[in-house]
Amino acid sequence: MKVSKQARRDGKTLFNACCVNGLLNEDKVRQTVTAVIAQKPRGYAATLTHLQRLVKLDLDRRSARVENAVESTPAQMENIQAALTQKYGPGMNVTFWVNPALIGGVKIKAGSDIYDGSVAGRLAALNDTI
Structure with missing residues (x-):
């Protein structure tokens, strides 16, 4: 419509x-x-x-999903949430998920931005270049 x-x-x-x-x-x-x-x-x-x-x-725009291969510590959660609030402003709704498929590292989807620092993401990028 x-x-x-x-x-x-x-x-x-x-x-x-x-x-x-x-x-x-x-x-x-x-x-x-x-x-x-x-x-x-x-x-x-x-x-x-x-x-x-x-x-x-x-x-x-005000929501973020943080995926980690293992359970994050409360200090890590606070640091990530503080960094996201600093970058995207107050009112961010951050959810934390455990995703063993990442193998290691963190994958963050904040709004329309995706930050992939996971081992699985790096392996996929390496596979694409070969």
């Missing part, structure tokens, strides 16, 4: 109204969506579709 310019503009306005200090506030999003559904202004479905898209993009 194609979203009109007006719906995009309205969705962006609603999205900006749901942000507090540059971070998305989930309670404000719920209240905003409830208010829009109750009022049912013209083109509200397209506006809410665009708002949903913006919220999803923001959540993806």
